[in-house]
Amino acid sequence: MSFADILTAVRNRFDTEVATPQSLRVIHDNAPEPSGRVQSWCRFSVQIDGTSQVSMGQVRHRSVGSATALLFSPIAKGDAAVLAIADLVIAAFQGQRIADPDITFTPSPSVLGVAEQDEAWCRRTVRIPFRADVVTP
Secondary structure, eight states, X not given: OOHHHHHHHHHHXXXXXXXXXXXXXXXXXXXXXXXXXXXXXXXXXEEEEEEEEEETTTTEEEEEEEEEEEEEEEGGGHHHHHHHHHHHHHHHHTTOEETTTEEEXXXXXXXXXXXXXXSSEEEEEEEEEEEEEEEOO
């Protein structure tokens, strides 16, 4: 399993559990924001913060990281619309596990800070911590 496999698995879960059912437009990493005024949208990024060996006999390496969902809703809809999406993100990851690769979403995801607003958008940030274990033969 590579770092790319971990990142892809987390992105796929977000797309399957949140973006597709909600018809939420998702922009990954450094892509520009949508050019037109769309409905709610999300900038989704995943990062690995570090890796360490956690067992000796059957060698196991653990990577820890987090995904960040920057959620945007038109300012006219306000904080309630973006918080409804944040609740869906939390429900999609809280206490969940992906079997292959072995990824556990713990501790629970959380909404960070307060709502930020500009002339067009209301924004909230959801942080989704995870750990991924790799056993080498």
